[in-house]
Amino acid sequence: MGLPEAFITKYEHLLGDEADAFFKSFDQPSTGGFRVNPMRTTPSDLDLSDPVPYSQWGYYGKVAGHSLDHQSGAVYSQEPSAMFVGEVAAPKPGQRVLDLCASPGGKSTHLGSFLQGSGLLVSNEIMGKRAKVLAENTERFGLTNTLVLNEDPTSIAKTFPVYFDQVLVDAPCSGEGMFRKDPDAMSYWTPDYPIACANRQREILSEAVKVLKPGGELIYSTCTFAPEEDEQMIAWLLATYPAFEIVPIAKTAGIIDGKPEWADGNPELAGTARLFPHLMRGEGHFVAKLRLKTAIGTTKKERLQKGNLSRDQQQLFSDFADEYLTIAPDKRQLLTFGDQLYLMPENIPSLQKLKVVRPGLHLGTFKKNRFEPSYALALALPTFKFELTISEDDWQKVVHGDTITVDELPIQKGWVRLICKQQPVAFGKVVGRTIKNFFPKGLRFNVH
Numbered sequence: 001m002g003l004p005e006a007f008i009t010k011y012e013h014l015l016g017d018e019a020d021a022f023f024k025s026f027d028q029p030s031t032g033g034f035r036v037n038p039m040r041t042t043p044s045d046l047d048l049s050d051p052v053p054y055s056q057w058g059y060y061g062k063v064a065g066h067s068l069d070h071q072s073g074a075v076y077s078q079e080p081s082a083m084f085v086g087e088v089a090a091p092k093p094g095q096r097v098l099d100l101c102a103s104p105g106g107k108s109t110h111l112g113s114f115l116q117g118s119g120l121l122v123s124n125e126i127m128g129k130r131a132k133v134l135a136e137n138t139e140r141f142g143l144t145n146t147l148v149l150n151e152d153p154t155s156i157a158k159t160f161p162v163y164f165d166q167v168l169v170d171a172p173c174s175g176e177g178m179f180r181k182d183p184d185a186m187s188y189w190t191p192d193y194p195i196a197c198a199n200r201q202r203e204i205l206s207e208a209v210k211v212l213k214p215g216g217e218l219i220y221s222t223c224t225f226a227p228e229e230d231e232q233m234i235a236w237l238l239a240t241y242p243a244f245e246i247v248p249i250a251k252t253a254g255i256i257d258g259k260p261e262w263a264d265g266n267p268e269l270a271g272t273a274r275l276f277p278h279l280m281r282g283e284g285h286f287v288a289k290l291r292l293k294t295a296i297g298t299t300k301k302e303r304l305q306k307g308n309l310s311r312d313q314q315q316l317f318s319d320f321a322d323e324y325l326t327i328a329p330d331k332r333q334l335l336t337f338g339d340q341l342y343l344m345p346e347n348i349p350s351l352q353k354l355k356v357v358r359p360g361l362h363l364g365t366f367k368k369n370r371f372e373p374s375y376a377l378a379l380a381l382p383t384f385k386f387e388l389t390i391s392e393d394d395w396q397k398v399v400h401g402d403t404i405t406v407d408e409l410p411i412q413k414g415w416v417r418l419i420c421k422q423q424p425v426a427f428g429k430v431v432g433r434t435i436k437n438f439f440p441k442g443l444r445f446n447v448h
């Protein structure tokens with residue numbers, strides 16, 4: 001691989017004897033991986049023969065994008081070194097967690113697996129188009145207790161001061177760990193690029209620190225090897241905010257200690273983690289975990305977001321819930337944005353001043369005199385009153401947007417959840433013997 005000259009000189013100097021093995025690793029194929037979704041039945045035909053040693057849900061291998069396992073959210077494709085970040089965070093059920101730089105959602109879906117539908121996950125992405133992709137991925141994975149926002153870190157810090165148990169900053173970086181997977185990433189690289197990225201990372205971190213509660217944890221990660229963005233960033237953080245202490249990360253499978261000598265020599269920096277492609281099976285990452293002893297942000301009196309359904313909307317939704325749902329959602333958590341209905345997580349601050357992509361689980365749309373359930377709801381519910389198992393051929397028709405015809409139906413008329421090989425696919429509407437297609441237009445695809 002044609003690595004930039006200045007990159008070679010820099011890492012020859014930093015890595016010494018090890019540099020050759022590091023450079024050679026760029027000529028090897030990139031390592032693929034996927035995580036299974038613990039809230040779904042694990043597909044019996046998935047190849048789980050090669051587990052990622054540090055990840056309870058991770059495996060080496062590849063899952064096709066246009067497959068049932070991917071579409072239904074039974075798996076999430078993620079490069080194995082990126083999986084280490086979620087495992088270091090490992091939030092506990094019930095905690096409040098912020099993923100500040102979250103799109104496309106690899107880490108958010110992983111954090112969601114730890115939270116098991118409890119607590120709160122705020123998944124934020126600053127770029128509008130990327131925030132939409134993030135929302136689609138959290139929905140595909142069936143996450144329920146999640147707010148998806150499209151904000152800058154300053155607004156997030158203003159809305160959620162001293163609020164979270166954990167914040168993940170998976171920072172925008174010079175992406176040196178992406179060179180193998182995406183050689184185009186090399187074209188952005190100049191010797192000054194890590195310095196420019198570090199400036200932006202300091203700005204992001206200066207806001208991120210304000211949202212943590214005392215005792216809360218900051219997880220900082222990059223997919224680059226540049227010391228300016230890695231150990232030096234943590235050295236800067238500790239010098240600027242002495243209320244933080246490093247929580248040493250346990251290492252296995254070729255993951256090594258951070259390098260104090262690449263920053264200010266503080267031996268505690270060895271508690272951070274480096275993932276190098278010539279030492280472990282992955283593309284490369286840096287991860288640090290820090291605990292905050294006393295709050296940096298200033299608490300404000302929280303104004304909570306209230307539910308806002310009109311009487312008519314309440315009636316339409318409760319008619320639907322009585323007929324079809326096996327669990328009744330709490331009315332106080334129902335929130336409309338225009339004609340869209342959401343189930344917001346409990347006790348969240350007012351969302352009024354924020355760019356909200358999803359204020360919780362999208363339940364559906366109010367149409368004239370009826371309620372139409374959403375695709376996100378089909379993928380999030382553990383059970384639905386009327387379920388219909390379809391063949392893989394019919395699954396292909398559904399994701400393509402076609403109607404299907406079946407002989408035996410669980411109801412004469414109305415909503416059914418379509419299931420294929422135990423995975424939720426979408427809602428369909430029974431009309432006679434055909435099932436009308438409600439697979440979202442923007443997500444349809446042709447399998448072949």
Ligand SMILES: C[S@@+](CC[C@H](N)C(=O)[O-])C[C@H]1O[C@@H](n2cnc3c(N)ncnc32)[C@H](O)[C@@H]1O
Nearest residue numbers: 101102103104105106107126127170171172204
């Ligand atoms: C490394 S990527 C995140 C990957 C994601 N965490 C995952 O695991 O799928 C960094 C993200 O930070 C976003 N970003 C860029 N500039 C930012 C800024 N100034 N503040 C916050 N996020 C920013 C980028 O758009 C990008 O989506």
